[in-house]
Amino acid sequence: MIFSDFDPKEDKIFRIIDNEGVTVNAESMPDISNETIIKAYKDMLFARTADNMAVSYQRQGRMFTYPPNIGQEAIAVAAGIIVKDNDWLVPAFREMGAWLAKGVSMKEIFLYYMGNEEGNNFKNANHMLPFAVPIGTQLLHAAGIGYTINYLKKEEAVFTFIGDGGTSEGDFAEALNFASVWKAPVIFTVQNNQYAISVPVKNQTKSKNIAIKSYAYGIPGIKVDGNDFFAMYSVYEQAREYTRAGNGPVLIEAYTYRKGAHTTSDDPSKYRSKEEELEWEKADPLARMKKFMDKKSLWNENEDELIEKYKNDIDQQFTEAENFTPYQLDDVFRYMYVDMPEDLKKQKAEYEKFLKWVEEKK
Amino acid sequence: MSVMTLVQALNNAFDIKLAEDKNVVLYGEDVGFEGGVFRVTEGLQKKYGAERVFDTPLAESAIVGTAVGMAVSGLRPVVELQFDGFSYPAFDQIISHVSRMHNRTRGKYNVPVVIRFPYGGGINALEHHSESPEAFYAHIPGVKVVIPSTPHDAKGLMISAIESDDPVIFMEPKRIYRAIKQEVADEKFTIPIGKAKVLTEGTDVTVIAYGAMIRECQKALVMAKESGISAELIDLRTIYPIDKETIIRSVEKTGRMVIVAEAPSGFSVGAELIAIANEEAFLHLEAPPKRVMGFDTIVPLAKGEHFFMQTQEKIFYEIERTVKF
Numbered sequence: 231m232i233f234s235d236f237d238p239k240e241d242k243i244f245r246i247i248d249n250e251g252v253t254v255n256a257e258s259m260p261d262i263s264n265e266t267i268i269k270a271y272k273d274m275l276f277a278r279t280a281d282n283m284a285v286s287y288q289r290q291g292r293m294f295t296y297p298p299n300i301g302q303e304a305i306a307v308a309a310g311i312i313v314k315d316n317d318w319l320v321p322a323f324r325e326m327g328a329w330l331a332k333g334v335s336m337k338e339i340f341l342y343y344m345g346n347e348e349g350n351n352f353k354n355a356n357h358m359l360p361f362a363v364p365i366g367t368q369l370l371h372a373a374g375i376g377y378t379i380n381y382l383k384k385e386e387a388v389f390t391f392i393g394d395g396g397t398s399e400g401d402f403a404e405a406l407n408f409a410s411v412w413k414a415p416v417i418f419t420v421q422n423n424q425y426a427i428s429v430p431v432k433n434q435t436k437s438k439n440i441a442i443k444s445y446a447y448g449i450p451g452i453k454v455d456g457n458d459f460f461a462m463y464s465v466y467e468q469a470r471e472y473t474r475a476g477n478g479p480v481l482i483e484a485y486t487y488r489k490g491a492h493t494t495s496d497d498p499s500k501y502r503s504k505e506e507e508l509e510w511e512k513a514d515p516l517a518r519m520k521k522f523m524d525k526k527s528l529w530n531e532n533e534d535e536l537i538e539k540y541k542n543d544i545d546q547q548f549t550e551a552e553n554f555t556p557y558q559l560d561d562v563f564r565y566m567y568v569d570m571p572e573d574l575k576k577q578k579a580e581y582e583k584f585l586k587w588v589e590e591k592k
Numbered sequence: 593m594s595v596m597t598l599v600q601a602l603n604n605a606f607d608i609k610l611a612e613d614k615n616v617v618l619y620g621e622d623v624g625f626e627g628g629v630f631r632v633t634e635g636l637q638k639k640y641g642a643e644r645v646f647d648t649p650l651a652e653s654a655i656v657g658t659a660v661g662m663a664v665s666g667l668r669p670v671v672e673l674q675f676d677g678f679s680y681p682a683f684d685q686i687i688s689h690v691s692r693m694h695n696r697t698r699g700k701y702n703v704p705v706v707i708r709f710p711y712g713g714g715i716n717a718l719e720h721h722s723e724s725p726e727a728f729y730a731h732i733p734g735v736k737v738v739i740p741s742t743p744h745d746a747k748g749l750m751i752s753a754i755e756s757d758d759p760v761i762f763m764e765p766k767r768i769y770r771a772i773k774q775e776v777a778d779e780k781f782t783i784p785i786g787k788a789k790v791l792t793e794g795t796d797v798t799v800i801a802y803g804a805m806i807r808e809c810q811k812a813l814v815m816a817k818e819s820g821i822s823a824e825l826i827d828l829r830t831i832y833p834i835d836k837e838t839i840i841r842s843v844e845k846t847g848r849m850v851i852v853a854e855a856p857s858g859f860s861v862g863a864e865l866i867a868i869a870n871e872e873a874f875l876h877l878e879a880p881p882k883r884v885m886g887f888d889t890i891v892p893l894a895k896g897e898h899f900f901m902q903t904q905e906k907i908f909y910e911i912e913r914t915v916k917f
Binding site: 318320347348350351352357359360364367369370371372373374375376377378379381382400401404405407408411564565566567568569571572573574 | 617643648649651653654656657658659660661662663664665666667669681684685688689693694695696697698699700701702733734736756757758786832833834836837
C-alpha cells in the first residue's frame with residue numbers, strides 16, 4: 231500500500247505528476263481511463279467556473295457570504311470519482327467537486343448561501359450530511375456512521391473532510407480515536423490549504439506535518455500533493471479498499487493552497503504575500519492536469535466554449551434558486567421537531583395574528 | 593408487577609427496548625462491562641453483546657457526536673454521560689448538531705438519540721458531581737428534556753424517549769436512584785413526553801417540582817396539611833416541552849405558585865414557570881410566585897451543601913409564606 235511507502239515521519243509527499251504535468255512516479259500511476267481523466271478535468275473546470283460565478287453573484291449582492299474552493303479542486307473531484315453511491319459524504323464546506331458527484335445541485339448550493347436551509351436538503355444526494363460550519367464537529371458524525379456500517383454489516387465507506395485549522399479542535403482528536411478503536415471505515419481528509427482564515431499552518435501545529443498525527447491513533451496516514459489529481463485519485467482508491475477490507479480509518483493530508491479568500495468576507499492580501507501566491511500558482515491543479523493531457527494529446531475540446539456552456543447552466547440554476555418559493559413563516563417552525571410541541575404551534579399562530587394586523591393596517 | 597428502584601426500572605426499560613429493536617445501542621464510559629458507575633446498565637452487555645452495549649474511550653463530545661452519526665444512519669443510540677458536570681464537553685454537539693440536524697436538512701435526517709445522565713445533589717459527591725443543568729438543555733430549541741421522579745415514571749418515560757423520533761435529554765435524579773422502591777409493571781408501557789402529572793390535588797397553592805424534589809415536596813405537603821393548607825403538587829416530568837395547560841389550570845384554581853428545584857433560581861425552569869403564570873394566568877394570581885431553588889452560586893461541596901439543597905422545612909416555610917401573603 232502506498233501509505234507505507236510515504237511515511238509522514240520522513241515528511242515525504244506522495245505525488246504522481248509535477249507542476250509541468252510530467253509523470254514523476256510512473257509506478258504509482260493508477261489504472262485510469264482517458265475518459266475518466268477528461269471527465270475529472272471537466273469536473274474541476276466546472277467547479278472553478280461555479281466558484282468564480284458564485285463570488286461574482288456575491289459581489290453583486292445577490293448571495294451572502296460564500297467560501298470558494300479555488301485551487302483545491304483536485305481533492306474533491308478525485309474523492310467524487312471514488313465515492314460510491316451508498317458511501318457517506320460528511321463534508322465541511324470546501325469540497326464542491328465531491329458534493330456535485332454525490333448529486334448535490336448548484337441550485338441547492340446557491341439556495342443555502344442565499345440563506346435558505348432548503349439548500350441543505352440535497353434531495354438527490356444519497357447518504358450525504360449537510361455542510362458543517364462549526365469546525366471539526368462533523369468528523370464525529372463520520373465516526374458514528376462508520377460504527378453503523380460495521381454494526382449493520384454494510385459495504386459502505388465514509389468520506390469526511392476538515393481543514394488544517396480544524397485539526398487543532400478536540401473533536402478531530404476524538405473522532406480519529408473513536409474511529410480507530412471501532413475500526414470504522416472512515417477516510418479522513420485534511421485539506422491543508424496553508425491557512426485557517428489568516429493563521430498559517432505553522433502557527434496551528436508544531437507537528438512535522440498533519441499526516442503524522444495518524445501515529446497517535448495507530449492508523450495509516452499520508453501526505454499527498456493535493457493539487458495532483460492522479461495522486462489524490464490513487465490515494466482515495468487505495469484508502470477505500472483498505473478501509474472496506476476491515477482495517478479501520480485512514481488519515482489523508484491533502485497538501486494544497488487556497489487560491490481565493492477564506493470566504494467572500496475575507497481579504498487574503500492582508501496576511502499573505504504576492505510572491506507566495508505566485509509560487510503556488512505554478513502548482514495549480516487544473517493547469518497541471520491540462521499540461522499532462524496536452525502531452526498525451528487527450529484534450530481536443532474548445533475550453534472557452536465549454537466554460538460558456540457551464541456558465542449558462544450555472545446561471546440557470548442560480549436563477550432557479552433566486553426564484554425559489556419565498557421563505558414562509560412555517561419554514562421556521564415545521565422542521566424543528568418530528569413531533570412539534572404545542573407551544574411552538576402557538577408561537578407561530580401568534581405571529582400570524584401580528585402579520586394579519588400588519589396586513590390590515592395597510 | 594415487580595418492586596423496583598429507579599435504577600432497576602431504567603435497566604428494565606433498556607432490556608425491553610434492546611430485545612425489541614436491534615437498532616438500539618447503549619454506550620458511554622463504563623457502561624458496558626461494569627454496567628455504569630451507578631449500575632444502571634448492569635447485565636445488559638452480557639445479555640445483548642458488546643456490539644450493542646459498550647464502553648467508549650473517555651470523551652463526552654465524541655460520545656454524543658458519534659451518536660449523531662449513528663442516528664442519521666439508522667440506529668437509535670442511547671448514550672450515557674457519567675455525571676451532570678461532565679455533560680458540558682458534549683454541549684457543542686448537542687446545540688450545534690443533535691438539536692438541529694432535522695431542521696437544517698429540512699427533515700431529511702432526524703436524530704433519535706437519548707442522552708442520559710445522573711444529575712442533582714444530596715449524595716456527598718465530589719466536585720462537579722451535584723449539578724442541575726436542566727435549564728441549559730431546555731433552552732436549546734430542538735431537543736426535549738425529561739426528568740422522572742419515580743421508578744414507574746422512569747421506565748415509562750425512558751421507553752418513550754427511546755421511541756421518540758426527536759432527541760431527548762434524559763436527566764436521572766441520582767439521589768433517589770435507590771432511595772425509592774415501587775411496584776412497576778413488568779410489561780412494556782410508555783408515559784407521554786410533554787405531560788405533567790398532578791400528584792396531589794389542592795386548592796390553596798400550586799407546588800411545582802420534578803426529580804428528587806418531588807419526595808421533599810410530598811413531605812412538605814404533609815406539614816402543610818397539618819397547618820390546614822391544601823396544596824396541589826404537580827410533577828413536571830418533562831421540562832421541555834413544558835405542560836403549560838396543566839400548570840395554568842392549576843394556578844387559575846389556586847392563585848398561588850411555589851416552584852421547587854435544585855438548580856440556581858436565576859434564568860431557570862422556575863423563572864420560566866413564573867413567566868408562564870404571568871403571561872397566561874396573571875389575573876388569577878393572588879400572591880407573587882415563589883422559587884424555592886438554589887442560590888445563584890456554585891453548588892457547595894458536601895459540608896456546605898445543606899444550605900443549597902431544598903428541604904421539607906424550607907419548602908413548607910415558603911408554602912406558608914405564599915399562602916399567607
